[in-house]
Amino acid sequence: MKGIREARTVKGMNQEQVAAKMRMSTTRYKRLEDNPGDMTVSQARHLAEVLGSSIDDLCFGEAEVCVTVEFCGLDPIRATVTAAELDKDFCTVTVLENQNARLNMERGTRVVVPRAIVGAAHGL
Secondary structure (H helix, E strand, O other): OOOHHHHHHHHOOOHHHHHHHHOOOHHHHHHHHHOHHHOOHHHHHHHHHHHOOOHHHHHHOOOEEEEEEOOOOOOOEEEEEEHHHHHOOEEEEEEEEOOOOOOOOOOOOEEEEEHHHEOOOEOO
16 A cells, blocks of 8 residues: 555545544544644554554555656656655656756656666655
8 A cells, every 4th residue: 555545545435434433524634644644643553444554554655755867868857756656667756856958847747757767765
């Protein structure tokens, strides 16, 4: 699994259903889904039980790392990618910074690239 949202979707539940099982408002649950670091340990355990997942998958599955992507002799771009994407042959990266005029990619553009051209992960 890759985070709370995916675990919920795989389980076939909507946010309102999970919020009800967690005994909290839908608004509060949405905030926790968007910011898993705001959960208490008790909430994380309960949510993992509700969704049939592990706390690690729920809280850390969507963590992003910063990488460089090197296109055939062009200046590399800085991008983010989830750790899970780095295990695939092709990764979906999100552009952070592109200083190469020949690559028409603005910040926030999502691009699928071969894993072979994605450099080592480093801190954001």
